[in-house]
Amino acid sequence: MVRSLAKVVHKASSPAVLEQVSKHYGRVKALEELSLEVTEGELLALLGPNGAGKSTAISLLAGLRRPDRGRAWLFGLDPRDPQARANLGVTPQETGLPNELRVHEVLELVQAHYPNPTPRRELLERFGLGGLERRQCGGLSGGQKRRLAVALAFAGNPRLVILDEPTTGLDVEARRSLWEGVKRYQAQGGTVLLTTHYLEEAEALASRIAVIDRGRLIAEGTVGQIKARVGLKQVRFAAAELPPLEGVSRLEREGDTFTLYTPEADTVVRQLVQKSVAFKGLEVRSVSLEEAFVALTGEPQKE
Ligand SMILES: Nc1ncnc2c1ncn2[C@@H]1O[C@H](COP(=O)(O)OP(=O)(O)OP(=O)(O)O)[C@@H](O)[C@H]1O
Numbered sequence: 343m344v345r346s347l348a349k350v351v352h353k354a355s356s357p358a359v360l361e362q363v364s365k366h367y368g369r370v371k372a373l374e375e376l377s378l379e380v381t382e383g384e385l386l387a388l389l390g391p392n393g394a395g396k397s398t399a400i401s402l403l404a405g406l407r408r409p410d411r412g413r414a415w416l417f418g419l420d421p422r423d424p425q426a427r428a429n430l431g432v433t434p435q436e437t438g439l440p441n442e443l444r445v446h447e448v449l450e451l452v453q454a455h456y457p458n459p460t461p462r463r464e465l466l467e468r469f470g471l472g473g474l475e476r477r478q479c480g481g482l483s484g485g486q487k488r489r490l491a492v493a494l495a496f497a498g499n500p501r502l503v504i505l506d507e508p509t510t511g512l513d514v515e516a517r518r519s520l521w522e523g524v525k526r527y528q529a530q531g532g533t534v535l536l537t538t539h540y541l542e543e544a545e546a547l548a549s550r551i552a553v554i555d556r557g558r559l560i561a562e563g564t565v566g567q568i569k570a571r572v573g574l575k576q577v578r579f580a581a582a583e584l585p586p587l588e589g590v591s592r593l594e595r596e597g598d599t600f601t602l603y604t605p606e607a608d609t610v611v612r613q614l615v616q617k618s619v620a621f622k623g624l625e626v627r628s629v630s631l632e633e634a635f636v637a638l639t640g641e642p643q644k645e
Pocket residue numbers: 367370371372390391392393394395396397398399
C-alpha cells in the first residue's frame with residue numbers, strides 16, 4: 343500500500359513520465375517497453391537515429407496518441423486531460439504558420455488560449471524576434487519562422503516545453519539564438535524535453551540525455567557519460583590481416599579495408615604499430631552521432 347502510494351506521488355511530482363510504453367503502427371514497432379521520466383527543472387535531450395521512436399514518444403506525452411501498452415503521464419494526469427495540457431507547450435517538427443498573419447497576430451492568437459500567457463515582449467526578445475512584430479509570417483526567413491514556431495511553444499507560460507528537433511535546418515547563428523531562449527526559460531525554472539539529432543545541441547543545453555534506438559532506451563546519463571559512449575573515432579586502413587585489438591567497439595571489413603570504431607583511436611593505432619600490422623592509407627576521423635549509434639547498437643564485433 344505504502345509502495346503504490348509512493349509510486350503515485352512520484353509520478354504526480356514529475357512533469358512527464360512514460361512507463362513501459364509500447365506503440366506499434368501496424369507491423370512497425372515504434373516503441374518497445376520504453377520508460378522515461380522528465381523531472382522538474384531539467385532539460386532532458388532525447389537522442390536517437392532516424393526512426394528511433396523520438397516523435398512517437400513525444401506524441402504520447404503530448405496526448406496526441408495513446409500507447410498500446412504501458413502508461414503516459416503528464417503532471418500526474420493522463421496527457422489527454424486538458425488540465426494537464428494547459429501546462430504544456432509543444433513545437434512540432436514542421437513549421438506551419440499562416441502566411442497572411444503578422445507575427446504579433448500569431449502570438450496573440452496562441453496566447454489567447456492560456457489564462458496566464460508569457461508577455462509578448464518577453465517572447466519576442468527571448469527568441470530574437472524583436473522588430474518583426476508587424477511582419478507577415480510569409481515574409482519571414484526560414485530561421486525566423488522556426489524561431490517563431492519555437493516561441494509559440496512558450497506563449498502559454500508552460501511548466502513543460504517539448505521541442506521536437508527545434509533547430510533542424512537552421513544556421514549556426516539562428517541555432518545559438520534559439521538555444522539562448524531555451525536556456526533562459528530553464529534558468530527561470532522551466533522544464534524541457536528536447537529531441538535532436540545533434541550531439542552538439544544536447545551538449546549545449548541538456549542536463550541529462552536519453553538515447554533511444556528502435557524504440558528502446560539504450561543509454562541514459564549526463565552529457566559526459568553519453569559522450570564517452572558515443573564519442574567514437576573511426577580508424578580506417580587497408581591491411582591483409584588483423585590481430586585481436588583492444589578498445590574496439592565495432593569492426594567492419596570490406597575486402598582488405600578495415601573500419602574500426604573506438605573511443606581511443608591513439609591506443610588502437612599504437613597497437614597496430616606494436617603488432618607490426620602492415621597497414622596502408624590510415625585515416626582517423628570523428629564519427630557522426632548517427633554512425634556512433636550504429637556502432638553502439640549494431641551487432642557485436644565481427645570480421
Ligand atoms: N503514422 C505512422 N504510420 C506508420 N509508421 C510510422 C508512423 N509514424 C512513425 N512510424 C514509424 O515508426 C518508427 C518510429 O518513428 P518516429 O517518427 O517516432 O521516429 P523518430 O525517432 O522521431 O525519427 P526521426 O528522427 O526521423 O524524426 C519509424 O519506423 C517510423 O517509420
